Every structure is written in structure tokens, then in C-alpha cells.
Amino acid sequence: MLADEPISMLDVSIRIGILNLMLRLKEEHDIAFLFVTHDLASARYVADDILVMYAGQIVERGPVERVLEAPLHPYTRLLLAAVPDPTKKLRAERIEARRGRASAAVDPPEGCRFVTRCPLAIDVCSRVTPQLVEARRAQSARCHVTAPSTT
Numbered sequence: 596m597l598a599d600e601p602i603s604m605l606d607v608s609i610r611i612g613i614l615n616l617m618l619r620l621k622e623e624h625d626i627a628f629l630f631v632t633h634d635l636a637s638a639r640y641v642a643d644d645i646l647v648m649y650a651g652q653i654v655e656r657g658p659v660e661r662v663l664e665a666p667l668h669p670y671t672r673l674l675l676a677a678v679p680d681p682t683k684k685l686r687a688e689r690i691e692a693r694r695g696r697a698s699a700a701v702d703p704p705e706g707c708r709f710v711t712r713c714p715l716a717i718d719v720c721s722r723v724t725p726q727l728v729e730a731r732r733a734q735s736a737r738c739h740v741t742a743p744s745t746t
């Protein structure tokens with residue numbers, strides 16, 4: 596079942612009820628959900644696996660706990676750094692995005708789509724499009740620096 600931002604417009608007091616309903620449907624009826632969200636805390640609460648998208652591409656994928664505890668891709672790290680609650684374990688080290696324009700998702704130029712904003716960008720990033728590489732067991736990222744291709 597596709598659940599596209601199912602709780603984003605809801606009052607906080609009823610969000611947890613919807614998330615628990617999804618978990619119950621999953622357990623009792625074996626229903627798989629594709630849960631689309633910008634809210635990493637709710638993703639962590641309901642998901643087994645996570646795909647992080649940037650400019651129309653998957654830039655990181657893996658088990659949700661592993662990805663949110665130890666993200667590989669610089670974009671995932673920036674998302675985590677933006678989580679406002681300082682008591683949450685979701686928070687990663689403080690890193691800043693560069694102030695470049697976001698890449699177009701349609702007909703983008705060669706190279707990494709995140710290069711104009713990436714704090715780790717190196718020369719090759721604007722010339723060669725990175726592939727999704729399994730850099731840790733079951734955890735993949737699309738990044739020349741943190742998940743380099745071995746070929």
C-alpha cells in the first residue's frame with residue numbers, strides 16, 4: 596500500500612494513532628507499506644528499510660536503524676543534522692550544506708546531483724555520476740567519497 600505523507604497534515608495528537616494503525620495492519624494482515632515522508636522520526640518508527648531520495652534518485656538505502664544511526668551519504672547526514680530535537684539519537688554531527696542550487700531531476704548534467712550543495716565534494720564528483728554501491732552490509736549509497744565504487 597502506498598502511503599504518501601499520510602500524517603503530515605494531521606494534528607500531532609492523532610499522528611501516533613495512524614502510525615500504530617499502519618503497524619497493526621502490517622503485523623496482522625501482512626500488508627507492506629511504501630511510506631513516503633520528510634519526517635525521519637516517523638520513518639524510524641514504522642519502517643524496516645529506508646530509501647533516501649535526492650533530485651529524483653535514490654542516494655542511500657538500507658535498514659532504517661543502520662542508515663539513521665550511521666548514514667553514509669552526505670545528504671542523509673544533512674537531513675539528520677536538521678532534526679530539531681537535540682535529545683534524539685537521530686541527530687548527527689553538525690554539518691553545513693554549501694549554498695549551490697539544487698540539481699534538476701529531469702535531464703541533469705553528468706556527475707553527482709548533489710555536488711553543488713555537498714560539503715564533501717571532490718573534483719571527480721562533477722564529472723562522473725556515482726553509482727549506488729553497497730559500502731556496508733545491506734547499506735548502499737551513491738557517493739564517490741563515502742561509498743566508492745571498486746570497479
Ligand code: SF4
Nearest residue numbers: 707710713720738739
Ligand atoms: S559523490 Fe561527491 S558530491 Fe556527491 S555526495 Fe558524494 S562527495 Fe558529495
